[in-house]
Amino acid sequence: MAEVTLEAQPVPPWAVKSIEEIAAADIIIGILADLSQNEMAQVCTDLGTLTGNPRIVVLQKHPTASAAQVGDSEPKVQPEGASSENSSASLWVVPWNLQEPEMPSPLATFATACSSLFAAGEKLGVRGCCVVVSNLEYAPPKWVCRLAEPLLDNSFDFVAPRYAVRKFEGLLNNSIIARLTRSLYGRRLQSPMGPDFGVSLSLVQDLSNGNSRNRDGIDGGNLLASLAPRTACENLRVCQTYLGARRNPPADSAAVSSLLSQVLGPVFSNMETNAACWQRVRNSTPVRTLNQTQAIPQQPRTVEVGHSVNSFQQGVRDLQDIWGLVLPPATLLELRKLSRAAAEQHHFPDELWVRIIYDFALAHRLRAINREHLLHSFTPLYLGWLASYARQVEGAGPAAVEERFERLAGVYEAEKPYLVSRWRWPDRFNP
Amino acid sequence: MWQQVRQALNQSTTDFITRLARLLPGFVALAIALVISLVAAWIIAAIVRRLLIGIRFDSRLERWGASSLAEWSPRRSPALLVSAMVACAIVVTGLLIGVAAFNSEITSVFVRSVFAYVPNIVGAIIVLFVGAIVARFVARSVLIGAVNLNLGYARLLSMGAKWLVIVLTVAMALVHLKIAAGIVELAFGILFGGIVFALALAVGLGSKELVTRSLARDTKKPPVEVLEEPFRHL
Numbered sequence: 001m002a003e004v005t006l007e008a009q010p011v012p013p014w015a016v017k018s019i020e021e022i023a024a025a026d027i028i029i030g031i032l033a034d035l036s037q038n039e040m041a042q043v044c045t046d047l048g049t050l051t052g053n054p055r056i057v058v059l060q061k062h063p064t065a066s067a068a069q070v071g072d073s074e075p076k077v078q079p080e081g082a083s084s085e086n087s088s089a090s091l092w093v094v095p096w097n098l099q100e101p102e103m104p105s106p107l108a109t110f111a112t113a114c115s116s117l118f119a120a121g122e123k124l125g126v127r128g129c130c131v132v133v134s135n136l137e138y139a140p141p142k143w144v145c146r147l148a149e150p151l152l153d154n155s156f157d158f159v160a161p162r163y164a165v166r167k168f169e170g171l172l173n174n175s176i177i178a179r180l181t182r183s184l185y186g187r188r189l190q191s192p193m194g195p196d197f198g199v200s201l202s203l204v205q206d207l208s209n210g211n212s213r214n215r216d217g218i219d220g221g222n223l224l225a226s227l228a229p230r231t232a233c234e235n236l237r238v239c240q241t242y243l244g245a246r247r248n249p250p251a252d253s254a255a256v257s258s259l260l261s262q263v264l265g266p267v268f269s270n271m272e273t274n275a276a277c278w279q280r281v282r283n284s285t286p287v288r289t290l291n292q293t294q295a296i297p298q299q300p301r302t303v304e305v306g307h308s309v310n311s312f313q314q315g316v317r318d319l320q321d322i323w324g325l326v327l328p329p330a331t332l333l334e335l336r337k338l339s340r341a342a343a344e345q346h347h348f349p350d351e352l353w354v355r356i357i358y359d360f361a362l363a364h365r366l367r368a369i370n371r372e373h374l375l376h377s378f379t380p381l382y383l384g385w386l387a388s389y390a391r392q393v394e395g396a397g398p399a400a401v402e403e404r405f406e407r408l409a410g411v412y413e414a415e416k417p418y419l420v421s422r423w424r425w426p427d428r429f430n431p
Numbered sequence: 432m433w434q435q436v437r438q439a440l441n442q443s444t445t446d447f448i449t450r451l452a453r454l455l456p457g458f459v460a461l462a463i464a465l466v467i468s469l470v471a472a473w474i475i476a477a478i479v480r481r482l483l484i485g486i487r488f489d490s491r492l493e494r495w496g497a498s499s500l501a502e503w504s505p506r507r508s509p510a511l512l513v514s515a516m517v518a519c520a521i522v523v524t525g526l527l528i529g530v531a532a533f534n535s536e537i538t539s540v541f542v543r544s545v546f547a548y549v550p551n552i553v554g555a556i557i558v559l560f561v562g563a564i565v566a567r568f569v570a571r572s573v574l575i576g577a578v579n580l581n582l583g584y585a586r587l588l589s590m591g592a593k594w595l596v597i598v599l600t601v602a603m604a605l606v607h608l609k610i611a612a613g614i615v616e617l618a619f620g621i622l623f624g625g626i627v628f629a630l631a632l633a634v635g636l637g638s639k640e641l642v643t644r645s646l647a648r649d650t651k652k653p654p655v656e657v658l659e660e661p662f663r664h665l
Contacts, residue, residue, distance in 0.1 A: 256579075
């Protein structure tokens with residue numbers, strides 16, 4: 001079965017000179033987030049406090065510089081404000097040119113950035129690579145060190161992020177990705193797909209040494225989706241660390257469909273690749289959490305779910321023929337009953353939701369219909385579940401929201417035998 | 432005189448029997464060719480049927496979007512339809528070989544023209560098959576896209592797109608078969624243009640109410656920036 005691999009990329013030409021001058025490092029950190037000068041200075045100061053005299057290279061996104069300008073700039077040796085007597089680390093900041101106009105999507109840009117980061121890391125012989133993508137708020141002190149330290153200690157292979165819980169944020173992750181990863185691979189990670197994470201060089205090399213390319217191609221979605229499954233299946237050391245709250249950009253409701261396609265496609269492809277592994281997993285276990293989550297102020301919001309319910313109802317009305325190729329008749333009947341309820345009484349049972357996820361994963365594997373059609377047709381179902389969830393948690397606090405997701409995770413695990421039996425014997429029931 | 436009459440009768444009878452005798456081998460050859468082709472058709476059709484059932488031809492065809500073929504097939508099985516078509520082709524070939532055995536110029540020309548037309552038929556069938564698959568793909572793409580955009584007339588758009596592709600495909604197949612090519616091109620132009628014009632009128636004028644209602648639904652919604660957009664998916 002094809003696996004997700006990283007193609008070994010050459011170090012970009014504009015970075016070759018800087019990398020050669022540095023020669024060797026203990027850790028490399030790629031910062032894709034738009035950090036202000038003060039924030040960047042704080043990051044450098046925090047990194048300077050790491051113990052053990054590590055040599056740290058920071059690749060900082062330099063969006064306005066042309067490649068020529070970036071190639072000509074000298075790497076900074078010490079950030080402003082860091083005292084060379086007090087800091088135990090050696091720090092280089094290398095501008096990182098990521099302007100790739102021909103990239104089709106942000107995920108493609110992310111994949112290219114990671115490839116160049118890992119190539120530079122391998123050349124420098126680092127112990128680990130960190131990627132910082134998110135703009136964080138309520139970040140704990142020295143949050144960047146929380147990603148780097150477990151790799152410098154050689155204690156872990158994959159450092160996953162843990163963010164503050166906000167009830168209407170990270171919904172795709174909370175409703176599907178994290179719960180599915182927990183059910184399939186037995187690892188209770190809050191954010192298995194990052195996007196901020198740290199990996200050991202051995203894991204990077206493991207990804208690079210795969211035998212063949214994933215037939216869906218290497219892109220950012222594939223990379224993020226394969227990290228947690230790969231570490232679980234190969235029994236690598238995983239931990240998660242609290243980084244604060246992500247500052248998410250506003251969601252464009254029209255782009256939900258393409259977002260689902262970009263995220264769920266690689267997740268389902270990984271299920272196919274790692275089928276032999278996840279079918280053996282029986283229960284999930286907690287993952288070592290290095291830092292405690294902190295409570296943050298919640299933003300009170302009034303939620304209007306009418307639009308989502310309308311989308312769901314229209315999907316049930318117009319997409320029956322397509323869903324009929326994917327979902328069993330009992331599920332279709334339940335969806336029809338659900339669509340007849342008013343918006344105020346809209347309730348999407350978790351058991352139904354989980355079975356639908358599993359059925360779509362199976363249909364993705366069997367190519368029951370064109371995969372793009374399959375993933376795009378999932379949108380009304382996702383919006384239907386969102387509407388139901390929003391009604392349930394409207395007045396709930398963070399603890400209640402966590403409990404809500406914990407219940408959902410339990411249903412994912414309880415329904416796993418359904419997935420396993422349908423996966424092994426798809427012909428026993430064929431819509 | 433009676434002797435001459437007897438002679439003329441004997442002569443015509445002899446000529447007729449001679450001509451009949453010349454045709455007899457042709458008839459025998461035709462009969463033998465038909466029998467052999469019937470037997471070969473039965474055997475090959477059975478092999479083709481088993482092969483297609485073995486590779487799950489019916490379900491694969493449905494997945495590729497050609498499920499409408501099942502409606503025209505005996506016992507709703509495209510595999511049976513294909514095997515029947517293979518059998519018919521073999522029998523027709525045997526018939527043509529038998530007819531060619533008469534060794535007459537007219538029959539030879541007829542057989543040659545039939546064989547020369549076979550590639551056109553094959554090409555037209557391929558065009559129709561591919562067109563049906565493309566029509567189904569386009570219809571699904573338009574339907575899913577329109578539903579995700581919350582367009583109330585998603586099914587209408589999808590059906591319109593599907594029939595546009597089908598009309599185009601049928602016109603291409605008829606031109607390939609060289610059946611009244613000029614009339615087909617003209618009819619296609621009128622029909623295709625008419626469908627596009629009708630769709631444009633339906634969206635612009637004919638379904639003004641539908642569009643008005645659809646737009647009114649959008650404008651009546653409260654500002655989504657504040658209320659609807661608390662959802663962050665990633």
